[in-house]
Amino acid sequence: MLRQSLSKITKPVLSRALATEATFDLPECALHKFDIDLPKQATLTRDDGLKYYHDMAVIRRMETSANALYKAKEIRGFLHLYSGQEAVCVGMEAAITPADSIITAYRDHGWAYTRGVSAAAILAELTGRSGGCQKGKGGSMHMYTETLFGGNGIVGAQVPVGAGIAFAHKYKNDNGVCVSLYGDGAANQGQIFEAFNLASLHKAPCMFTCENNHYGMGTSDVRAAANPHYYTRGDAVPGIKIDGMNVLAVRDFTKAVTDWMRAGNGPVVAEVETYRYYGHSMSDPGTSYRTRDEVQAVRKTKDPILMLKGYMIEGELATEAEIKEIDNEARVIVDEATNFAKTSPELETHEMFNTIYRDMDGTRVRGADSLTYGIHSP
Amino acid sequence: VRAPWGAVGHGALYHSQSPEAFFAHAPGLKVVVPRGPTQAKGLLLSCIRDPNPCIFFEPKILYRMAAEEVPVGDYTLPLSQADVVRTGSDMTLVGWGTVVHVLLEVAEMAQSQLGVSCEVIDLQTIMPYDAATIEQSVRKTGKAMIVHEAPLTSGFGAELSARIQEECFLHLEAPIQRVCGWDTPFGYIYEPFYMPDKWRCYEAVKNLAEYM
Numbered sequence: 001m002l003r004q005s006l007s008k009i010t011k012p013v014l015s016r017a018l019a020t021e022a023t024f025d026l027p028e029c030a031l032h033k034f035d036i037d038l039p040k041q042a043t044l045t046r047d048d049g050l051k052y053y054h055d056m057a058v059i060r061r062m063e064t065s066a067n068a069l070y071k072a073k074e075i076r077g078f079l080h081l082y083s084g085q086e087a088v089c090v091g092m093e094a095a096i097t098p099a100d101s102i103i104t105a106y107r108d109h110g111w112a113y114t115r116g117v118s119a120a121a122i123l124a125e126l127t128g129r130s131g132g133c134q135k136g137k138g139g140s141m142h143m144y145t146e147t148l149f150g151g152n153g154i155v156g157a158q159v160p161v162g163a164g165i166a167f168a169h170k171y172k173n174d175n176g177v178c179v180s181l182y183g184d185g186a187a188n189q190g191q192i193f194e195a196f197n198l199a200s201l202h203k204a205p206c207m208f209t210c211e212n213n214h215y216g217m218g219t220s221d222v223r224a225a226a227n228p229h230y231y232t233r234g235d236a237v238p239g240i241k242i243d244g245m246n247v248l249a250v251r252d253f254t255k256a257v258t259d260w261m262r263a264g265n266g267p268v269v270a271e272v273e274t275y276r277y278y279g280h281s282m283s284d285p286g287t288s289y290r291t292r293d294e295v296q297a298v299r300k301t302k303d304p305i306l307m308l309k310g311y312m313i314e315g316e317l318a319t320e321a322e323i324k325e326i327d328n329e330a331r332v333i334v335d336e337a338t339n340f341a342k343t344s345p346e347l348e349t350h351e352m353f354n355t356i357y358r359d360m361d362g363t364r365v366r367g368a369d370s371l372t373y374g375i376h377s378p
Numbered sequence: 379v380r381a382p383w384g385a386v387g388h389g390a391l392y393h394s395q396s397p398e399a400f401f402a403h404a405p406g407l408k409v410v411v412p413r414g415p416t417q418a419k420g421l422l423l424s425c426i427r428d429p430n431p432c433i434f435f436e437p438k439i440l441y442r443m444a445a446e447e448v449p450v451g452d453y454t455l456p457l458s459q460a461d462v463v464r465t466g467s468d469m470t471l472v473g474w475g476t477v478v479h480v481l482l483e484v485a486e487m488a489q490s491q492l493g494v495s496c497e498v499i500d501l502q503t504i505m506p507y508d509a510a511t512i513e514q515s516v517r518k519t520g521k522a523m524i525v526h527e528a529p530l531t532s533g534f535g536a537e538l539s540a541r542i543q544e545e546c547f548l549h550l551e552a553p554i555q556r557v558c559g560w561d562t563p564f565g566y567i568y569e570p571f572y573m574p575d576k577w578r579c580y581e582a583v584k585n586l587a588e589y590m
Contacts, residue, residue: 359430
């Protein structure tokens, strides 16, 4: 008996003192014309929990580091930070497969990470060095992998492209889906509704996902949208509203939605309610249109990382010490990544003339006057 | 991406335009314009199979007007390669799409009435374009004329003109001519005057031939 009570105070010597999985109640989802059976409970395994925590911790630290690098003028141009929204990318990635596609806008660092780009490659891309995932040619808003179609700078432009990617999955009959993300600000763009319509007619497996962080730059959602219930904006397209701060909710409801789409039922409009701690971008302090109290309140009561930690501790899936260990790991990873981002060499000038076209290597690319040119190379 | 293109006789403002110059200005895009059904099939298949994003402009006036014996098998025509449709020795006429047929008619007129031998080149791929074929022709003939329906200023003829004079300056015997649309919106009632038709082209050929 003494042994048992001691094991609750000190770090357990053996991990079999902890559970391997735990079950939690899921919140309810608002639905719009959606006849779907949603799970009522989520099962979280210890391994999954540790992985989600690790990923969210790395993303949080990575964004903090990017913030510091920007203020130190190591990163120039645009920088839109994802802090506060980590549960969305981690949760959705956990629900889909690497063969599925994702397309998002410019708040893409978290998505690049969960799609497989290392923190080092992300930060080096922000500092514009050759070690970056796009060798420094893209920068913050243009990060890609084979299945992450950006990274797009123009508000809302990526959503119809996402519908097309979903259509391609259907055309190729590969059982894949596309998650086409946009923000509450972009949600009022006209082409998004065209995309809803065509995806619906073609029954393309596109999960149109509005990451509603309640502010489109400095305009709150209720001031920007006559109908701020973004999950209903698909009209004939079924909609679902998911709590984006709860990684388990994001994961399990995304799984339910994507399974429904894979069965050939067509697109879905999902509104994932979340929050960003930083301003819209580095040029926005984020305090002129919302109070500091509001931001602090979200940090205290709804932070996604703290919420997952709560689940882990409550479900006895991990100890405080283990969680702290992961925090330390994340810090080390991001510190090394930051160092890499500062020291990776810049790209050589001749690389400017490649990756313009495919299969055009060896051709001349004209330069800034009639005497300069480069050779297109891989 | 397939899109209808060019003047059709009654299209007015928005159904007569030739926007190839807009898209040629975006690095990474390919822009292709066929002059007839046989070229359309071969070039379209090449565009579909090309891994780059291609914009395929189809002269819509030719949808109904053009009739040809098109081979039924699978064949492609290479992109970024111009086609010398008629060989000649006195001057080089460059065009694409509908205008190529006008140039062929003008070349006939020039031969029979002026004794001038014109080489007619269909550019086919606007971007990336086959500069080598044009340069080779101009070095041979010494005189060049570019014809397109799109407005004169900043039309693709401007790019070709600049390129030709850069590469063939010492071979040129006359300034490069451009016969194009006017720098105005495409007025409904003005279409017959707007188009670079065979009379305007013939006039330009005559001026070019007589240039001293």
